[in-house]
Amino acid sequence: MKLAYYPGCVAQESGKELDMATRFVCRALGIELAEFPSFSCCGSGFVDEANEVLNVAINVRNLALAEKAGLDLLTICSTCQGMLSLANLRYQDPKVKERVDAALRPLGIEYRGTVKVKHLLRVLTEDVGVARLQEKVVRPLGSIKIGAFYGCHLLRPADELHWESAEEPHAFEDLLKAVGATPVYYRGRVMCCGFPIQFVKPSTASQIAGRQIDDAKAHGAEAMATPCPLCHISLDAYQNQAEKAVGHALDMPVFHLPQVVGLALGATPEQLGLARHLVPVDAALAKMTAPVASR
Amino acid sequence: MTGNTVHATFDIYRFDPTHDAQPRYQRYELDLPPHTPILTAILKIRAEADPTLTARYSCRSAICGSCAMQVNGKSRLACETQIGPELARDGRIVLEPMRNQKVLRDLVVDQEPFWRRYDEIRPHLILDPTKPMPEGKENPMTPTEVERFRETPRCIACAACYSACPAVEADPEFPGPMALAKLYRFVVDPRDQAHQDRLVRIQTGGLWLCLRCHLCTEACPKDVRPSERIRDLKEMAIAVQGGTEAGSRHAIGFKENIRERGLLNEMKLVRQTSGLGGLVGQAGQGMRMMRKKPEILKRPHPIEQLDEVEKIYEALDRKEAPP
Numbered sequence: 001m002k003l004a005y006y007p008g009c010v011a012q013e014s015g016k017e018l019d020m021a022t023r024f025v026c027r028a029l030g031i032e033l034a035e036f037p038s039f040s041c042c043g044s045g046f047v048d049e050a051n052e053v054l055n056v057a058i059n060v061r062n063l064a065l066a067e068k069a070g071l072d073l074l075t076i077c078s079t080c081q082g083m084l085s086l087a088n089l090r091y092q093d094p095k096v097k098e099r100v101d102a103a104l105r106p107l108g109i110e111y112r113g114t115v116k117v118k119h120l121l122r123v124l125t126e127d128v129g130v131a132r133l134q135e136k137v138v139r140p141l142g143s144i145k146i147g148a149f150y151g152c153h154l155l156r157p158a159d160e161l162h163w164e165s166a167e168e169p170h171a172f173e174d175l176l177k178a179v180g181a182t183p184v185y186y187r188g189r190v191m192c193c194g195f196p197i198q199f200v201k202p203s204t205a206s207q208i209a210g211r212q213i214d215d216a217k218a219h220g221a222e223a224m225a226t227p228c229p230l231c232h233i234s235l236d237a238y239q240n241q242a243e244k245a246v247g248h249a250l251d252m253p254v255f256h257l258p259q260v261v262g263l264a265l266g267a268t269p270e271q272l273g274l275a276r277h278l279v280p281v282d283a284a285l286a287k288m289t290a291p292v293a294s295r
Numbered sequence: 296m297t298g299n300t301v302h303a304t305f306d307i308y309r310f311d312p313t314h315d316a317q318p319r320y321q322r323y324e325l326d327l328p329p330h331t332p333i334l335t336a337i338l339k340i341r342a343e344a345d346p347t348l349t350a351r352y353s354c355r356s357a358i359c360g361s362c363a364m365q366v367n368g369k370s371r372l373a374c375e376t377q378i379g380p381e382l383a384r385d386g387r388i389v390l391e392p393m394r395n396q397k398v399l400r401d402l403v404v405d406q407e408p409f410w411r412r413y414d415e416i417r418p419h420l421i422l423d424p425t426k427p428m429p430e431g432k433e434n435p436m437t438p439t440e441v442e443r444f445r446e447t448p449r450c451i452a453c454a455a456c457y458s459a460c461p462a463v464e465a466d467p468e469f470p471g472p473m474a475l476a477k478l479y480r481f482v483v484d485p486r487d488q489a490h491q492d493r494l495v496r497i498q499t500g501g502l503w504l505c506l507r508c509h510l511c512t513e514a515c516p517k518d519v520r521p522s523e524r525i526r527d528l529k530e531m532a533i534a535v536q537g538g539t540e541a542g543s544r545h546a547i548g549f550k551e552n553i554r555e556r557g558l559l560n561e562m563k564l565v566r567q568t569s570g571l572g573g574l575v576g577q578a579g580q581g582m583r584m585m586r587k588k589p590e591i592l593k594r595p596h597p598i599e600q601l602d603e604v605e606k607i608y609e610a611l612d613r614k615e616a617p618p
Binding site: 009040046049051052057100103191196197207211238240275278 | 368369384461462464465466468503504506507508509510512513520522523526527529530533540541542543545546547549550553557558559561564565568569580583584587588590591593595598599600603604606607608610611612613
């Protein structure tokens with residue numbers, strides 16, 4: 001399987017550990033990643049707020065690059081996934097298409113709308129498949145209780161994204177079971193992490209993040225995992241702010257999705273950049289990697 | 296199942312704040328056809344088993360918006376949700392009042408804040424008194440103008456969106472999805488004379504606290520799609536005023552930021568949104584992150600064929616002063 005790799009901004013910058021883990025997992029599963037140094041940012045929802053048609057156009061440019069290479073596109077961020085999927089959809093509106101085409105045609109860019117945008121979670125659960133993934137596991141993760149945290153733009157609006165149920169998704173939990181973890185079901189798993197207003201009103205953003213972590217914890221989660229690096233920023237890098245907002249310690253290790261899979265496929269913590277997290281993952285890691293005999 | 300009925304277990308939230316120290320869940324068991332609406336089941340329980348069970352309802356036809364509640368944790372109109380699929384999936388039916396509103400009794404919540412936020416957006420046409428309508432004439436709209444309302448006139452004010460919204464939950468400053476969807480309806484109304492004033496007011500009235508999480512759009516039983524109309528309001532507010540608030544500055548800053556290199560320059564964005572003061576305010580957080588993630592100090596490499604991005608901006612973007 002070969003896919004056009006769309007790492008997004010964060011995984012190339014402060015969230016580099018997500019890129020490292022993705023590359024490990026794809027190598028281990030025989031997924032070939034084609035690099036596109038001319039991919040631009042997806043706009044992260046902010047460009048969409050400022051100028052919807054511009055946002056569609058920059059993403060259609062990205063999609064056209066993948067189409068020219070004859071590849072579907074792999075995302076590793078819920079927000080990139082949402083923005084690129086919605087660009088595919090909005091481009092079908094004749095009024096939008098006319099304006100976007102007028103901007104792209106002089107650049108020799110054409111898009112026929114054939115590229116499928118797939119998040120790593122979907123590639124792992126559908127294209128690789130849970131059963132095959134399970135066969136590749138060399139280190140089942142010790143039944144550690146993990147709260148999946150999906151990220152809004154992977155799920156909603158469900159009638160436009162055409163994938164999981166927005167209210168009761170199960171792909172991430174299926175994946176967690178396949179790698180030997182125990183998924184935790186809690187309301188917050190489909191809620192918002194607060195990231196979009198982190199710079200608008202930090203106290204409210206942190207309050208929202210804190211509530212979801214509290215909810216995961218109340219349901220027994222020993223760690224959380226997310227397919228979105230923006231959620232990861234809210235839940236991990238800003239967890240100290242969330243603690244202030246909710247008024248108590250949270251101490252919740254938060255993994256990127258491919259880090260969890262990578263551990264089960266035999267990666268070392270160094271290969272997955274686990275030391276780059278703000279909240280230490282040591283206790284969870286010990287449980288996930290303990291020799292089977294000692295469990 | 297017996298004949299054409301199913302055995303239904305209901306666990307219903309009961310709370311009378313004037314008497315009870317704690318809410319409790321009361322179990323009711325009854326046999327009903329699987330297509331029975333939940334509201335019908337509630338009325339049957341009330342008529343035959345427990346007249347004290349309190350719920351709000353009126354039309355029973357998904358038009359009045361009175362009977363919104365949480366059915367197995369999800370916002371639903373009780374009158375249009377059948378028991379069969381709920382039982383098949385969850386084995387029982389848990390009924391709870393809507394979230395983000397004070398419980399008055401059992402399944403009935405206090406809607407006063409919800410309606411107050413609605414009143415605050417001035418949900419009526421504001422006309423220019425110096426331009427009275429010609430005697431005996433109405434104020435006609437073309438079909439194209441009516442299309443601009445999108446789905447917003449469908450709203451039945453059931454408050455399912457208000458109940459689902461994490462911004463409402465965390466911050467009383469946020470007016471809620473319904474009030475903003477209604478505001479949109481007046482902003483695009485060609486007869487209304489206060490478009491600009493409405494947009495200017497909402498910029499400081501909580502518009503930018505919307506998380507665009509789309510939970511409202513998912514919860515809405517009438518497909519009003521509040522989150523998408525809130526997006527429209529944000530773009531219109533920027534067009535009228537530019538970056539006057541942290542939210543609009545952030546959106547504009549982000550847009551200009553990726554124009555420069557094609558990828559986000561994280562450090563610069565903080566400065567663009569929060570100014571130098573904000574950068575100082577975020578300094579402690581920045582230091583913590585830098586120790587683990589030194590890349591945040593570096594500017595990203597420009598993407599290849601960056602000139603294409605620039606040309607797309609030139610073709611499609613308004614000229615805006617940088618925030």
